[in-house]
Amino acid sequence: MHLVIGGARSGKTAYAERVALATAERLQVPVTYIATGIALDAEMEARIARHQEARAREFLLCEFPRHLHENLAALDEREHGVLLIDCLSTYLGTLSYDLGDTSSEAMLFDAGMQLIEEIKRYPFPVVVVTTEVGMGIVPLYESARVYRDALGRVNAHFAEMATDVTWLMSGIALALKRNGDLSPCCEIWPMPR
Template sequence: MGLILVTGGARSGKSGYAERRAAELGGDAVTYIATAEALDDEMARRIARHRSERPAAWATAESPRAAGQAVRSASTPTVMVDCMTVLASNALLAAEAQGEEAALAAVLAEAEALRAAALAHPGTVVVVTNEVGMGVHPPTSLGRWYRDALGRANALLAAAADEVVLLVSGIPLRIK
């Protein structure tokens, strides 16, 4: 099937939907690429919840950076990346000290590597991301850099995707 992009707001059901799609496509032969790091208690709880909700038979690769390389290394026909949102945050924060252009370039490099790896994968890659540009205008320059960078990364992935699904209040809407 190629690349499936699953997007939506926070807590809209993106990950659950993506997990169900990955399971439909790959059964137990799925590699789950996790981009989050447990940097605080709340994130540790989220990671634990996600681990408990996905099938135990799935392979897991922890990849807070270079998710594209993790996709290339996956040996299963179906791969799920959760999520571009955190991957973008990780890239942006690593390059923040170098300024806005470098931060944007770092995020877009991660997105491009993920796009290229997904298109090269012989099976299906399901990528989860957030729509962050439809909400409140960020009050800080770093927040605006992030919103703009993730918006561009999402557009890059969506343009290459065979299917794009927007989750709204738990309801999946296929938009491509």
């Protein structure tokens, strides 16, 4: 798995698309874009439209805003090949929204861990886009803090499992991990489950 992580509008999706297309071309298999966004308001509707316009025609498209691990399990890998999941943070955000007041860090974390297990089973490379949400101010609302904390833990576990991790900042890609090896400037701290 290749994890592409960064802040909002950092270039994550464009970078991940290039990685997925190049990987599929090298392996001579199809490439599938798994969109997790759902238009809950006009801003998200516009964002989805921009992504659709920019997306390369080579991508097959699956829209899985919910039940992502179950939908991945049902995919025919020969038909779908390399997967690009855009994005983990949106998927967990939708789950948090759907759960409402019953949402908990444990529920969101478990959903992330179920997804990791399904990605491990998938026979072709998977590129996962996610957002780093823990570097800003502490969110005002408890639900946002629960989401931030769960996503931070899930992102750490995805990074630990990934063979490649790329950080995108202001359109610049920084390789944190390649072929399972950390960049000389990086060190992994064990994350509690």
